[in-house]
Amino acid sequence: MTVWIAIVVTALGCYLVKYLGLAAPAGVLERPLVKRLAALLPVALLAALTAQQTFAEGPHLMLDAKAAGVAAAAVALVLWAPFLLVIGVAVAVTAGVRALGG
Numbered sequence: 001m002t003v004w005i006a007i008v009v010t011a012l013g014c015y016l017v018k019y020l021g022l023a024a025p026a027g028v029l030e031r032p033l034v035k036r037l038a039a040l041l042p043v044a045l046l047a048a049l050t051a052q053q054t055f056a057e058g059p060h061l062m063l064d065a066k067a068a069g070v071a072a073a074a075v076a077l078v079l080w081a082p083f084l085l086v087i088g089v090a091v092a093v094t095a096g097v098r099a100l101g102g
Contacts, residue, residue: 003052053066054067065093065094068097069091069093069094071093072089072094073087
């Protein structure tokens with residue numbers, strides 16, 4: 001249930017931030033700190049969601065086929081593979097680990 005509370009709070013927070021962006025004076029939005037936060041916040045939220053969905057099973061840490069797929073995708077990214085190939089590698093490794101019983 002706490003995951004749903006976090007999702008609702010995050011959704012409301014995103015709506016509030018969007019509303020504040022529309023209501024804020026243009027001078028505030030041109031500040032370097034605000035621009036940097038606006039660029040980094042979506043990446044941080046996506047990384048947190050990915051980590052939670054990949055490595056959490058309720059309140060417990062879970063290292064399973066999903067973790068192997070994310071690790072394979074990270075290796076493919078380090079090797080500068082195209083994005084579709086990164087996704088394909090992650091899917092193939094995840095399916096392979098699950099097929100082997102992991």
